[in-house]
Amino acid sequence: MSQVQPYSLFTDFDIDLFKAGKHFRLYEKLGAHLIEVDGVKGTYFAVWAPSARSVSVVGDFNYWIQGEHLLQVRWDSSGIWEGFIPGLEKGTTYKYKIQSNNGGVITEKADPFALYCEHPPHTASVIWDLNYDWKDKNWMETRKGHNDLDKPYSVYEVHLGSWKRNAEGKFLTYLELATELVNYVKETGFTHVEFMPIMEYPYDPSWGYQLVGYFAPTSRFGKPQDFMVLVDKLHQAGIGVILDWVPSHFPEDSHGLGFFDGSNLFEHPDRRKGYHPDWKSLVFNYGRNEVRAFLISNAIFWLQQYHVDGLRVDAVASMLYLDYSRNEGEWEPNIFGGRENLDTISFLKDFNEAVYSNFEGVQTIAEESTSFSMVSRPTFVGGLGFGMKWMMGWMHDTLEYFQKETVYRKYHQNDLTFSMTYAFSENFMLPLSHDEVVYGKKSIAGRMPGDEWQKFANLRLLYGYMFTHPGSKLLFMGSEFGQSAEWNFEGSLDWHLLQYDLHEGIKKTITDLNALYKTYPALHEKQFSPEGFEWINYSDHQNAVMSYIRKGHNSKEDVVVVCNFTQVVREKYRIGLPQKGKLEEIFNSDASVYGGSGVLNSSKLVIEASPYDGREYSVELTLPPLSVTVYKFS
Structure with a gap:
């Protein structure tokens, strides 16, 4: 194997940017790069080690011996050591052996800019390239339309x-x-x-x-x-x-x-x-x-x-x-x-x-x-x-509320309504993340109170509330089908649970909520703006019911959301509305397809010219037990 030859990928401008903290593509310069110099293929190495007295590249190719392949420090006080080693190919393992000016301390380090590493517990870096023929041109050209707020x-x-x-x-x-x-x-x-x-x-x-x-x-x-x-x-x-x-x-x-x-x-x-x-x-x-x-x-x-x-x-x-x-x-x-x-x-x-x-x-x-x-x-x-x-506050308050037996929820409705006092102070994402299903916290499903049916109804209610609340959404894997046990990083999710109707029903609920969220602009167009949300009634603590309107750019596409946080079916429940016409139920977490009891508002509901909740019009609904129902105007 040839010795290290002088070579550099750095220009003076690169070094000035690096020293100023403004070089944001250092990976193009530092690290190990497969290149050709004067017709000879090999690898160029560059590493930042300003307190080093010497830096050697070591690996199987030189029996990991320090001093066999010494890099040279640049003259410009950047602290960068570099050099070209002919013949070193893709797949070669290596490290940097660094002797320090500070008392001669010797460290053996993986490359901070390595593109590939050995499988742990092995710790060496691997010379590699990132050549790849991407086939996602359509996504990359249109992703702004997917990722905007x-x-x-x-x-x-x-x-x-x-x-x-x-x-x-x-x-x-x-x-x-x-x-x-x-x-x-x-x-x-x-x-x-x-x-x-x-x-x-x-x-x-x-x-x-x-x-x-x-x-x-x-x-x-x-x-x-x-x-x-x-x-x-x-x-x-x-x-x-x-x-x-x-x-x-x-x-x-x-x-x-x-x-x-x-x-x-x-x-x-x-x-x-x-x-x-x-x-x-x-x-x-x-x-x-x-x-x-x-x-x-x-x-x-x-x-x-x-x-x-x-x-x-x-x-x-x-x-x-x-x-x-x-x-x-x-x-x-x-x-x-x-x-x-x-x-x-x-x-x-x-x-x-x-x-x-x-x-x-x-x-x-x-x-x-x-x-x-x-x-x-x-x-x-x-x-x-x-x-x-x-939105960590929403996550904490919501899970605290849902853990309570339904008989006590009327005393704690403020746990839910409080989030709307600051919901638009930031562009909030609602997270039910991995942190909430470990260290004895139980799974999301495991936190729900009541018998088996109530636990799953509560879980569907939680997800329906989450998807109709302002903000973007995040759900940790397994929660989408009601994983019963806490997350275990050493195993697999409990996929066998999907053979049971209630777990499959949770998955179906999430699938339909994702479709609802994507289909109805009122649920996402103004999700970070106070213009996208309006309370109908947040103070019906006695019945543990909340109702609100979600709004998009077109007021004709607004949707109405009603949450019933107890297992009591509430018939002829009246809510005030801002316009006349009809309401059509477009989502019901109590639908039998999800494992619910099947209490539905099946026909179009006529909005009456009867003032209620401080509004000119109103409508009577049937609220299923432990449910979220969503309606559109028609």
Whole structure:
């Protein structure tokens, strides 16, 4: 094997951008790149290690011996080491062996920009390319029409390792999922899939939230091109792809980013800012320009190279606050004496501006659980710039309410109505996510009170309420058919439950709710605007009934929603309406096809010129037990 030859992919402009934290396509320069130099094929390597005394590329090709293939440091104080090794081919495993200036410490690290990694527990990087013939041109040209904020956005959250396993209990591959998962999501009608982190991670119980290979799809399920096939097939089926993205922290694994070149390179050197006590992990130094460029380049990478349609940013609250999960004395206020992390705020604004200025028809979504203001407002008006934010308050209050026996619900209706006091302060997504079905919380179905029939009726009611409430939707896998047990990442979903009518009925309910959400513009066109919602009556606590109108751009297409939160059938229940004509029932969660009792409003209901609920007109309805009914004007 030839020795390292001098070579560079960097221009002076690249280096200036990198130092300024504004180079957002670093993956085109740093890492391992298969190239040809003077007619000779090989691999160009570049790694950022400013505290290094020497950097060697080691692998099977040189028996992992340090010093055999030494990279050269650039003259421009960028801290980048680089060089070309002739003959190194695709599939070669490698690492960087770094001797530090800080006391001669030697670290052996995976490539931060590796495109492919060995299957854990092996930890080496693999020389690879991203050549692929995409077939999703139609989706990419039209996805703005799928992803805009006035379009239906119903997300199926998936953990690839436990969605389904084969007969031997092994993972399905990306290629197998490209058939089975795609067909299932298309059948159930979700508009988007959100993958829990698929970037390479060493430890299965972390569910992927402790990353070491930020630029590599995990090899657990196949090769990078296999993951491209999965994304491609989803797009061809008209389904968008969202990735969980974790810029909040990373593990201390010896081959990872921590103490990379013998110094605190990626993590903040102050332990009060650079260590996360909850997850025993390291926190990025958001004030360091090169680190910001690394992270934003990573976001751009998945959107550009893998045609991803959105990024859901994990644990934003932990990034925003200096005192997050820290006791007094364990954190230091910012320069203004506050608890906000100013570097993080600046970084998140830069991240969102870079994403939205480079890609049309994508969304960024913040998992942010506090009252931090303007998370999903544009940066030019002072916001963080996200497209959406998870509505954690809605999730908590709604599940608290639904866990209560129906006899007590009349005392707690404010748990539900409260969400409308702040529903339009952000562009909210309603999440019933993986976090709600683990650690003893029970499954969503398992939280429902009553006997078996009531549990499933409550679950259908919950989902009907969710899909008619303003905001986009997210549902964790298994919840769509009423999985009974808590989620277990080490196994498969309990698909055998679908042989039972009540579970199949939940799946049918979700399928029809997805169709309803997509079909009726009033349920999505103004889902983030107060103009899209109007209460009819929120104060009928005694009967535990709520009624409201959802509105789109055309008032003739408004829909009326009535929720009955008890098992009492309410006949001749009157609600006020703003117009005359007729009402036609278009969804009823108590329909027998879903496993309900079949109490329906089957014929068109005549709206009377009889004032009620402060409106000029009204109509009498029959409210099925534990139900959501939806009506259109006709």
